[in-house]
Amino acid sequence: MTESTYRIQGATGEWEVVVGLEVHAQITTNAKLFSGAATAFGAEPNTQVSLVDAAMPGMLPVPNRECIRQAVRTGMAIDAQINKWSRFDRKNYFYADLPQGYQISQLYHPIVGEGQIAIVLDEKNPDTSTKVIGVERIHVEQDAGKLMHDQHPTSSYVDLNRSGVALMEIVSKPDMRSPAEAGAYLSKLRTILRYVGSCDGNMDQGSMRADVNVSVRKPGEAFGTRTETKNVNSVRFVMAVVEHEASRQVDVLEAGGKIVQETRLYDPDRNETRSMRSKEDAHDYRYFPDPDLLPLELDDAFLEECRASLPELPDVKRKRYEQALGLSAYNATTLTADADTARWFETLVAEAARIQGKSESDVAKASANWLLSELYGALNRLGKTLDTSPVGPTDGAELLALVADGTISGTIAKQVFEIMLETGDKPAKIVEEKGLKQTSDTGAIEAAVAKVLADNGDKVEQYRGGKEALFGFFVGQTMKAMQGKANPQVVNELVKKGLAG
Ligand code: ADP
């Protein structure tokens, strides 16, 4: 474990930044936390609002089992304490997007207690640069509706589609010490949520947003007063908020001022935070147990099912890729950073092993290299992702097999891949139709070598005079003459022989 040494230099000395994140993650379910209304993103305003969500008098909330299950699975994925007994509280406040006049949340008895998330600070050395960030709690709560201003000169509208949507609030301990650590924590949390399937992690659609708590102190001193910047919706913005807010606080303190505990807003266009309101305390909300809801009691069978349904998690998967598949730490980290990428890679490896009749560890390295360089390069160029890739894992594995068994060279494989991307044809068909098979036909290669040597008599002289670096030139020319289809080993041997002769 390494300590980060991010410091802000002030006139009075160095300052350390302290960060804690509260992340709201929308639970992936078809229905809301206490009603059966739909939760699809992008629906017409007010088309997904039940009587419960609109807070019609006399309506009663009924907890959605799936939302509870997803919160529990998430807690298990971060090694957290699962509270078999938890309870919903009302957080009372007035706002036009909150018809109930209160939010149903969990203050006193959250469903998930303390847990932890390991972040990696240097992807090339994950084992030596890991830092564990504590999680204080995860509780389940309702989202509010949304006010729509500026639609009409004199009025604002309210859209209740989000009203009652289930959120997990994941509260970290104040364990982060730099913008990079805050960014790494949010990315890692997103990775875990997507593996678990409890949140889609689409930050640009508001499925995940972070309240960023920042304070500064002289190293070794007690924590300073924090500010909280609300609803930050990207990893990059979280890092910008930490950086900006920490240096603003240092400026205030060094000028002899005081930090007031307050809520701030981030303006990405100007890259600055602005004060929104001074911080309210829990008592301002007059929290009390919701009388419409019984406490939640989880039985062992339910917990058992939650645990059994968890997938292999990213840290375990990364270690397996390194140890069992022999991948580099960097490649293992990159391939496991996203659940969909890992799934694609695993299909590719399984197919490559099946087609070649080899073990997965024999084909994993070539598969990883091809995915991360060739395929990613092409997808970037085409503006596509693995989801929309024109070449699937089975076709990719067939291409790798053709290289592995010597049917085509690595150079030709790149050409074949380009044609696969354009036409969607199978690699074997392309090789056959375009006559791209690699040849080990010594007669043809010998003839090509002889011609190259004859055409470059001066260079042959130089080579024989000791300029051995020219060897590569002769190989390259022969390959070119063979249109890249000659077996490179055979070419090497025959060039050597030709030069010696
Ligand atoms: P509240 O519910 O009032 O927002 P919490 O005690 O639950 O307060 O803390 C909220 C977040 O603030 C947590 O993520 C915590 O880690 C973080 N935090 C607490 N103290 C500090 C501090 N001095 N500096 C930075 N972050 C802090």
Ligand code: MG
């Ligand atoms: Mg808070």
